[in-house]
Amino acid sequence: xxxxxxxxxxxxxxxxxxxxxxxLAARRVMLDPRNARPDTVLxxxxxxxxxxxxxxxxxxxxxxxxxxxxxxxxxxxxxxxGQPSYRELIARDEVALLLYAGTYAALRLCGxxxxxxxxxxxxAAAGGYAAAFERVPYRQLDLxxxxxxxxxxxxxxxxxxxxxxxxxxxxxxxxxxxxxxxYAVTHTxxxxxxxxxxxPAWPRGYRLGEAVELLEALLVLAEARANADLVGxxxxxxxxxxxxxxxxADQAWRFLExxxxxxxxxxxxxxxxxxxxxxxxxxxxxxxxxxHTTIVAALAGLLERSPRRVVRPRPDMPATxxxxxxxxxxxxxxxxxxxxxxxxxxxxxxITAAAIGAAAIQExxxxxxxxxxYAASLADAxxxxxxxxxxxxxxEFAMALRAAEVGCPSLEKFLKATAAVVNSLDSVPAxxxxxxRRLISLGLxxxxxxxxxxxxxxxxxxxxYPLHAATxxxxxxxxxxxxxxxxxVRALVRDxxxxxxxxxxxxxxxxxxxxxxxxxxxxxxxxxxxREWAKFSWTRSVxxxxxxxxxxxx
Numbered sequence: 001x002x003x004x005x006x007x008x009x010x011x012x013x014x015x016x017x018x019x020x021x022x023x024l025a026a027r028r029v030m031l032d033p034r035n036a037r038p039d040t041v042l043x044x045x046x047x048x049x050x051x052x053x054x055x056x057x058x059x060x061x062x063x064x065x066x067x068x069x070x071x072x073x074x075x076x077x078x079x080x081x082g083q084p085s086y087r088e089l090i091a092r093d094e095v096a097l098l099l100y101a102g103t104y105a106a107l108r109l110c111g112x113x114x115x116x117x118x119x120x121x122x123x124a125a126a127g128g129y130a131a132a133f134e135r136v137p138y139r140q141l142d143l144x145x146x147x148x149x150x151x152x153x154x155x156x157x158x159x160x161x162x163x164x165x166x167x168x169x170x171x172x173x174x175x176x177x178x179x180x181x182x183y184a185v186t187h188t189x190x191x192x193x194x195x196x197x198x199x200p201a202w203p204r205g206y207r208l209g210e211a212v213e214l215l216e217a218l219l220v221l222a223e224a225r226a227n228a229d230l231v232g233x234x235x236x237x238x239x240x241x242x243x244x245x246x247x248x249a250d251q252a253w254r255f256l257e258x259x260x261x262x263x264x265x266x267x268x269x270x271x272x273x274x275x276x277x278x279x280x281x282x283x284x285x286x287x288x289x290x291x292h293t294t295i296v297a298a299l300a301g302l303l304e305r306s307p308r309r310v311v312r313p314r315p316d317m318p319a320t321x322x323x324x325x326x327x328x329x330x331x332x333x334x335x336x337x338x339x340x341x342x343x344x345x346x347x348x349x350x351i352t353a354a355a356i357g358a359a360a361i362q363e364x365x366x367x368x369x370x371x372x373x374y375a376a377s378l379a380d381a382x383x384x385x386x387x388x389x390x391x392x393x394x395x396e397f398a399m400a401l402r403a404a405e406v407g408c409p410s411l412e413k414f415l416k417a418t419a420a421v422v423n424s425l426d427s428v429p430a431x432x433x434x435x436x437r438r439l440i441s442l443g444l445x446x447x448x449x450x451x452x453x454x455x456x457x458x459x460x461x462x463x464x465y466p467l468h469a470a471t472x473x474x475x476x477x478x479x480x481x482x483x484x485x486x487x488x489v490r491a492l493v494r495d496x497x498x499x500x501x502x503x504x505x506x507x508x509x510x511x512x513x514x515x516x517x518x519x520x521x522x523x524x525x526x527x528x529x530x531r532e533w534a535k536f537s538w539t540r541s542v543x544x545x546x547x548x549x550x551x552x553x554x
Contacts, residue, residue: 010305016257017301018069019264020294024051025069028076030287033086040284042099043273045086047291049102052077054295054302056106056149057195061306066110074110081107081117090120094130097121098146105149118150125152137165138184138191145191159192164203171210173505174217175477179230179269182218186233189215189240196240196309209315212241216248217501221474223251224467227269228259232296239303242312251464256297268293322508324550325361330518331543332357336370338536344377345385352393353540355400360547368404375401375408386414395438402442419444465500466492473506482521482538486510486545493548507549510542 029035031051036044055074059066066074080086081103090100104117124130131143131154144159163169167181168188177185189211192200202208215237222230235252243249260266265286273288303309332354339350351370358366374397378385386394398411419439422428428436439445469488476485489510492503513520521538523531 012257013253013301013304016253016260017298017305019260020266020298020301021054021069021073021264023264023294024054024291024298025072027287027291028073030284030291031073031076032080034080034083043288045099047288048077048080049099049106050292050295052081052103052106054299056109057299058302059110060197061195061302061308063307074107074112077103078107078112081114087117087120090124094124094127095133097124097130098142101125101146101150101152105146108150118152121150122152125154131156136184137162138167138188141166141188141191145194148194160201163188163192163200164206168211168214169203169206172214173508174214174221174502175473175505175509177218177221179227182222182230183233185214185218186230186237189237193240196242196303196306199310207315207318208241209317212238212243212246212315213317213501215241216246217505219248219252220465220467220470220502223255224470224474225269226259228256228266229268229272229293229296231255232266232293232300235300236296236303239300239309242310243314244304244311245314247464253300256300260297264294265290266293266297321504322511324507324511324546327511327514328357328361328543328546328550329363329366331514331520331539331546332361332363332366334518335536335539335543336367338532340370340373344374345381345388348374348378348389348397349393349540350536352397352400353543356396356547357543359400359403360550364403367400368406371400371404372406375406375411378411379409381410383410383414383417386411391418391432391435391438395435395442398442399438415439415442415444465497465502466495469497470502473502477509482510482513483541486538486541490545490548493545498549507546510546513538513542 028051031044031048033041033044033048051073055066055070055077058070086103087100090097101121104114104121107114107117125147131147135143140156140162141159144154144156144162147154147156166188167177167184172181172185192198202211215234219231219234222234231252235249235256238244238246238249238252256266267290272292273285335350335354335357339347339354341347342350351367351374355364355367355371358364389397394411394414398408398415401408401411422436422439422445436445469492472488473485476482476488485506489503489506492498492500492506497503510520513522515522515535519535519539520542521535523534525531525534
């Protein structure tokens with residue numbers, strides 16, 4: 001949330017832009033392909049078009065004449081683009097049309113139109129291949145947008161006709177998106193909004209709020225990976241959509257400010273340049289690894305201050321969710337049946353999880369006979385049995401028995417002894433707090449006792465989504481550590497993040513791992529014993545994660 005004076009806030013963003021442009025201008029010689037080695041020429045051309053486009057947008061988004069660092073970069077771009085060795089490559093390599101057309105578009109935006117440059121681009125675009133070979137949707141949008149800025153007529157579909165086929169409008173699960181997918185999302189928004197100058201026609205059933213929610217969720221994931229390049233692009237996308245009153249955007253600005261070096265450079269993510277280029281000298285690597293992210297930081301500052309950018313209130317978020325009752329019911333029945341086939345000592349974790357799931361969907365009858373059987377079987381169990389299970393399972397099992405009005409003498413004796421130990425403490429360690437609250441719920445400890453028991457996590461309000469949780473979810477999904485994934489979802493729901501896009505998509509991922517029998521997880525092995533053990537463990541974890549999510553849907 002902004003707490004600073006708006007003028008201070010604005011000047012800090014302008015400072016990010018100014019420092020970034022100054023760094024780029026000081027290294028503009030790097031943009032000249034004539035100075036590059038044969039194996040880095042294409043890299044220089046790519047950097048040229050991207051830097052040129054920043055200058056073109058500066059002319060378009062700010063009425064003030066180009067001066068200073070922006071002007072010096074434009075002079076470099078114009079010098080390179082005026083050489084036959086650069087522009088005539090368009091006619092020789094139509095596949096790379098966009099590598100050159102973007103440079104012309106930038107010059108045109110700056111009032112430096114070049115009829116001969118335009119003629120070669122027009123000829124290539126009409127030549128039956130440069131604008132004809134198949135591209136993925138966001139690359140097709142790139143072509144359409146570039147031709148628009150170049151003033152080149154064509155017979156291709158309109159951008160709004162391509163938009164429905166993009167990743168952006170396909171309702172993706174944010175936890176499954178790789179960096180290349182996120183770049184597809186950001187560039188789609190850049191092109192269809194014409195960098196904030198155009199209102200796209202969203203596909204039927206798609207709402208602006210969904211795009212904003214997606215961007216804000218991806219900002220969390222990008223910052224969790226310390227990827228300043230994606231943080232910057234996603235921030236630019238929110239600005240292109242006209243959204244400024246966003247906590248996620250404010251946090252993105254703070255992150256960019258924190259990683260910008262004193263000279264204005266912003267380092268790019270690991271692997272941003274091809275490994276073959278690692279043998280270059282230190283100056284080249286320093287520029288090559290930072291130029292793009294520095295451009296993005298400058299663009300964010302430019303978009304933030306542009307008087308031509310549309311500004312709108314943050315739209316309402318879509319009220320979408322995944323159905324949980326039926327998946328939980330099927331999992332409860334599976335756990336109940338598998339637990340009843342085991343010894344009470346081995347099956348107790350499963351039947352406890354089943355009871356938690358049944359309570360969440362208010363269908364206690366699904367597990368009542370099983371609870372009665374387990375209570376009778378363990379009525380005289382040694383304290384070691386309960387100690388072995390741990391307080392979480394023992395406490396949850398006790399609460400399930402209490403709800404079913406079923407008694408278990410050995411368990412009650414164990415819990416009373418545990419409560420006596422807790423009552424003797426002056427304070428309660430944080431890592432056992434949930435277990436203490438279970439004893440309170442069972443009436444074995446009075447909340448008014450003298451010990452210090454911290455309150456549960458406060459309502460989410462405007463707190464930042466926990467980056468460590470986002471990182472854990474991504475890593476657990478990639479390694480298929482379903483137990484860790486489910487535990488993280490459970491913690492997020494407990495801490496008030498049930499309705500956040502990342503948590504909702506995490507829940508959707510878990511639901512997608514349920515098999516036809518009701519169990520969760522796909523072990524991808526053929527040993528039957530290992531398969532059963534994995535499914536039993538995973539299903540317990542997922543059910544205990546989804547149960548509170550079912551109760552906290554509001």
